[in-house]
Amino acid sequence: MPTPHINAPDGAFAPAVLMPGDPRRAERIANLLMPDAEKVSDVRGIGAYTGVYNGKPLSVMASGMGQPSLSIYATELFTHYGVKRIIRIGTCGGLSSKVTVGDVVIAIGAHSDSSVTNLIPGIGLSHTASWELLSAAVAAAEGETSVHVGPVVSRDKFYGNDPSEVQKLADLGTLGVEMETAALYMLAAQHDAQALTVLTVSDHLLDGSDDMSAEDRESRFQGALKLAVAAAHC
Numbered sequence: 001m002p003t004p005h006i007n008a009p010d011g012a013f014a015p016a017v018l019m020p021g022d023p024r025r026a027e028r029i030a031n032l033l034m035p036d037a038e039k040v041s042d043v044r045g046i047g048a049y050t051g052v053y054n055g056k057p058l059s060v061m062a063s064g065m066g067q068p069s070l071s072i073y074a075t076e077l078f079t080h081y082g083v084k085r086i087i088r089i090g091t092c093g094g095l096s097s098k099v100t101v102g103d104v105v106i107a108i109g110a111h112s113d114s115s116v117t118n119l120i121p122g123i124g125l126s127h128t129a130s131w132e133l134l135s136a137a138v139a140a141a142e143g144e145t146s147v148h149v150g151p152v153v154s155r156d157k158f159y160g161n162d163p164s165e166v167q168k169l170a171d172l173g174t175l176g177v178e179m180e181t182a183a184l185y186m187l188a189a190q191h192d193a194q195a196l197t198v199l200t201v202s203d204h205l206l207d208g209s210d211d212m213s214a215e216d217r218e219s220r221f222q223g224a225l226k227l228a229v230a231a232a233h234c
């Protein structure tokens with residue numbers, strides 16, 4: 001049952017999919033967790049991998065960048081491949097003074113400026129994480145002071161956002177900015193599925209701190225991955 005963007009056979013995906021933005025990161029996650037994983041799709045260089053982790057089936061597939069790209073893959077996974085939960089594992093720019101580069105953010109909800117998530121004119125929908133996945137990730141993070149739970153903002157533009165808007169979002173307690181989560185949460189709601197996003201803060205828009213070193217990026221990423229896997233298999 002290939003779709004326009006996934007050329008995998010029926011039953012090729014596990015009920016739970018880990019979804020980084022970057023296709024190379026998807027391959028690395030699959031290799032790290034499931035050395036015997038099978039590559040089940042490769043349309044447009046977006047590899048998808050399915051294997052078994054800790055005795056349970058798991059798939060990994062990238063979303064590409066931005067809400068339109070994520071929406072294509074998440075929709076096809078939910079509607080054609082029987083996927084029941086997607087856990088985004090990505091990066092964000094820090095906004096709140098409570099977070100610093102290298103910290104992990106579990107997104108309880110996602111504000112959005114995207115037409116993709118603006119389903120009902122005049123109603124600002126709340127795009128929220130699935131409680132079961134959220135609580136599993138939070139439990140797995142117990143005692144970790146560098147893990148934060150709160151709202152993020154999913155924007156359509158990486159460049160050229162109004163700095164005063166960025167400050168207002170920070171003042172409202174928004175922990176970070178990225179480009180995918182609101183669409184993921186909305187699609188999960190539309191398809192009676194579950195979703196969660198776990199992000200590593202890769203840079204900070206307001207505190208002037210340096211971006212993460214390659215070494216830090218890797219070790220912090222492992223921490224985020226642990227939480228994402230806990231949610232995938234809860």
Ligand code: HPA
Pocket residue numbers: 091092093094158177178179202203
């Ligand atoms: N916007 C700004 N900074 C970022 C983002 C983003 O989407 N992702 C990681 N750092």
